[in-house]
Amino acid sequence: MPSSEEFYRIKRLPPYVFEEVNKLKARLRAEGRDVIDFGMGNPDLPVPQHILDKLIETAKKPRTNRYSASKGISGLRRSIARYYERRFNTKLNPDTEVIATLGSKEGFANLAQAMTSPGDVILAPDPAYPIHAYGFIIAGGVIRGVPAPTPEAYLSGMSRAIAHITPKPTAMVLNYPSNPTAQVVGLDFYRDAIALAKKHDIWVLSDLAYSEIYFGEPSPSILEIPGAKDIAVEVNSLSKTYSMAGFRVGMAVGNSRLIAALGRVKSYLDYGAYTPIQVAASAALDGPQDCVEEIRGIYKRRRDVLVESFAKSGWDIPVPDASMFAWAPIPEDFRAMGSVAFAKRMMEEADVAVAPGVGFGEHGEGYVRIGLVENEQRIRQAARNVKKMLSRRNAA
Numbered sequence: 151m152p153s154s155e156e157f158y159r160i161k162r163l164p165p166y167v168f169e170e171v172n173k174l175k176a177r178l179r180a181e182g183r184d185v186i187d188f189g190m191g192n193p194d195l196p197v198p199q200h201i202l203d204k205l206i207e208t209a210k211k212p213r214t215n216r217y218s219a220s221k222g223i224s225g226l227r228r229s230i231a232r233y234y235e236r237r238f239n240t241k242l243n244p245d246t247e248v249i250a251t252l253g254s255k256e257g258f259a260n261l262a263q264a265m266t267s268p269g270d271v272i273l274a275p276d277p278a279y280p281i282h283a284y285g286f287i288i289a290g291g292v293i294r295g296v297p298a299p300t301p302e303a304y305l306s307g308m309s310r311a312i313a314h315i316t317p318k319p320t321a322m323v324l325n326y327p328s329n330p331t332a333q334v335v336g337l338d339f340y341r342d343a344i345a346l347a348k349k350h351d352i353w354v355l356s357d358l359a360y361s362e363i364y365f366g367e368p369s370p371s372i373l374e375i376p377g378a379k380d381i382a383v384e385v386n387s388l389s390k391t392y393s394m395a396g397f398r399v400g401m402a403v404g405n406s407r408l409i410a411a412l413g414r415v416k417s418y419l420d421y422g423a424y425t426p427i428q429v430a431a432s433a434a435l436d437g438p439q440d441c442v443e444e445i446r447g448i449y450k451r452r453r454d455v456l457v458e459s460f461a462k463s464g465w466d467i468p469v470p471d472a473s474m475f476a477w478a479p480i481p482e483d484f485r486a487m488g489s490v491a492f493a494k495r496m497m498e499e500a501d502v503a504v505a506p507g508v509g510f511g512e513h514g515e516g517y518v519r520i521g522l523v524e525n526e527q528r529i530r531q532a533a534r535n536v537k538k539m540l541s542r543r544n545a546a
Contacts, residue, residue: 162287167509171493175503186532188520189493189503191329191474195393195448198441204433208426218422221413222250222401229432230401237361238371246406247379249413250431252423254359254387254400257412259285260419261355261383261402264411266291271315273308273322277507277514279329282357294319297513301326301335305342312350321353327360327369330510330519331477332470334364340372347381353408354382359400362391362442364472365450373404383408390474391442392434399423399431449474452522452529459533464540467520476520477507483543489518499542500535
């Protein structure tokens with residue numbers, strides 16, 4: 151009989167931090183409670199109509215229901231290259247420097263599989279979106295979490311880590327606009343990161359999934375830096391830009407050696423996204439972009455309502471410059487209980503669900519992530535509920 155011991159790769163994964171919070175949310179909803187859910191970055195906005203029209207039109211053609219291509223159909227890869235040239239003034243060869251992925255998460259995880267040898271050390275931010283660390287852990291790598299309270303602190307921390315870690319790190323992870331912290335960077339940051347990586351012969355993986363959800367200056371790409379393609383690959387996604395999260399369409403672009411390795415791995419694992427979805431994604435990238443401005447505007451209004459209404463409730467939340475999240479310090483009176491207990495308390499006493507910061511790494515403790523995935527009316531209702539919760543605490 152096979153051993154009952156946990157499988158090797160499963161043993162390397164920690165307990166799922168969000169499970170406890172999700173179980174409570176499910177129980178409260180089963181009891182009839184109206185939980186306002188800011189916990190998951192799951193877009194609630196409709197997919198633009200012209201994208202849906204192209205999906206339906208293409209799905210009616212019998213040939214499109216066959217197996218697709220693991221690295222993406224050529225039309226979508228050309229559309230991705232046109233997007234990068236239009237948006238970032240960066241030329242990409244759609245045959246050797248572009249792969250269409252099943253969302254940016256799959257692209258990132260399979261890049262980790264393609265490039266990681268057992269014991270390889272990877273530098274990743276802490277706090278970070280979980281796949282940035284666990285994609286490499288599943289692949290057999292070792293993660294060195296570098297505190298990232300600011301982009302500048304993260305960069306200097308990586309420099310120190312490279313000098314003191316044995317064996318030398320093989321890759322570093324960047325994610326700006328950041329999930330969960332909503333931090334942004336400019337080209338100077340990327341210029342310094344590329345210089346650091348080239349000096350020490352380290353690969354760079356950049357996650358730009360929130361490239362179009364910005365509220366000030368447009369977010370840059372690391373590939374805008376001359377010579378970045380020598381050592382860097384960037385993943386991106388249509389999930390947030392066009393509210394196409396369930397379509398699972400993303401991209402990996404940049405260094406041709408890493409792109410070829412990713413393509414080789416994917417050729418054994420999948421046949422790519424459903425062809426009509428890829429055609430619809432191409433229509434999204436090549437079509438009118440006023441829908442992107444509209445989606446960005448909705449998130450900005452929600453951000454403003456969140457910050458304003460929660461401040462009136464007694465909870466000051468820093469204004470995020472980008473992404474669909476706010477990274478909020480736990481109110482002082484609740485800070486000692488930790489982010490998981492605070493998130494549960496918010497559900498129990500305010501019918502509001504948020505993501506505990508410790509789920510994004512040790513240095514996420516003391517914060518919660520609030521997704522801008524409810525409409526303005528629901529955000530104001532959540533603020534009223536939170537105000538009552540804070541008032542009860544102050545009166546106790």
